Amino acid sequence: DTAVSxxxxxxxxxxxxxxxxxxxxxxxxxxxxxYKQDSKKFLKIMFSYNNKELIxxxxxxxxxxxxxPDKAHxxxxxxxxxLGDSAVYFCASSPQSSFLGAPTDTxxxxxxxxxxxx
Amino acid sequence: AQTVTQSQPEMSVQEAETVTLSCTYDTSExxxxxxxxxxxxxxxxxxxxxxxxxxQQNATENRFSVNFQKAAKSFSLKISDSxxxxxxxxxxxxxxxxxxxxxxxxxxxxxxxx
Numbered sequence: 001d002t003a004v005s006x007x008x009x010x011x012x013x014x015x016x017x018x019x020x021x022x023x024x025x026x027x028x029x030x031x032x033x034x035y036k037q038d039s040k041k042f043l044k045i046m047f048s049y050n051n052k053e054l055i056x057x058x059x060x061x062x063x064x065x066x067x068x069p070d071k072a073h074x075x076x077x078x079x080x081x082x083l084g085d086s087a088v089y090f091c092a093s094s095p096q097s098s099f100l101g102a103p104t105d106t107x108x109x110x111x112x113x114x115x116x117x118x
Numbered sequence: 119a120q121t122v123t124q125s126q127p128e129m130s131v132q133e134a135e136t137v138t139l140s141c142t143y144d145t146s147e148x149x150x151x152x153x154x155x156x157x158x159x160x161x162x163x164x165x166x167x168x169x170x171x172x173x174q175q176n177a178t179e180n181r182f183s184v185n186f187q188k189a190a191k192s193f194s195l196k197i198s199d200s201x202x203x204x205x206x207x208x209x210x211x212x213x214x215x216x217x218x219x220x221x222x223x224x225x226x227x228x229x230x231x232x
Contacts, residue, residue, distance in 0.1 A: 109163035
C-alpha cells in the first residue's frame with residue numbers, strides 16, 4: 001500500500017547511457033513532480049505535471065524528458081547521462097485544491113532513486 | 119522571486135532538550151502554505167508540520183510546533199523533548215496558493231546527541 005513508489009531505488013550506469021526512472025502514486029492525486037537532490041542536499045524542482053499536462057519545466061537540459069501516461073504515473077527518461085547527473089531523484093505528488101484548481105496541500109514523496117554515473 | 123532561507127546548516131541538541139530551527143522566506147504574495155519536512159538517513163522525505171498563512175494560530179503536532187510570524191516572514195520549527203530519531207535534515211518549504219511550485223530551503227542538519 002505504498003503511496004508514492006519509485007523504481008529503481010539505486011541506479012549505477014556509465015556516462016553516455018540512457019536510463020529511465022519510474023514513479024507511481026496510488027493516492028489519486030492530480031499533480032506529480034520530479035526533484036533532483038544534489039550531494040549538498042539541495043532540493044531542486046525539475047518538472048511538474050497536472051493531469052498529465054506539463055506545468056513546470058525548470059530549465060532542465062532537454063536530455064531529461066518526463067512522460068506521464070496517466071495521472072498516476074510520471075516517468076523520467078534521461079539521455080546521454082553525464083557525471084553531473086549523479087544525484088538522488090525524488091518523485092512527489094500532491095492533491096489538487098478544488099477551489100483554486102492548484103495544489104496547496106502537502107506533497108507526498110517517493111523513497112528516491114540514487115543515480116550514480118561513472 | 120520567492121526564496122526560502124535556512125541560516126543554520128547544522129545544529130545539535132542533547133536528547134530530551136528543546137531546539138529551534140529557523141526559516142525565513144520572501145514573497146510578496148499574501149496567501150501561501152508553509153511546511154517543514156524531515157529527511158532522515160533513510161532519505162525518505164516526511165512531512166513534519168504545515169501552516170496556512172491565513173491562520174494566525176501556530177500549528178502544533180505533538181512535540182513539533184512552529185512560530186509563524188507573517189509580518190517578519192519567519193517560520194521557525196521547535197522540537198521539544200528531542201529524541202535520537204529526530205536526527206535528520208530538516209527542510210523548510212512554501213507554496214503560493216494557486217501555483218504549482220514548492221520552494222525549498224537548503225536544509226538544516228540536526229543531530230540529537232545521547
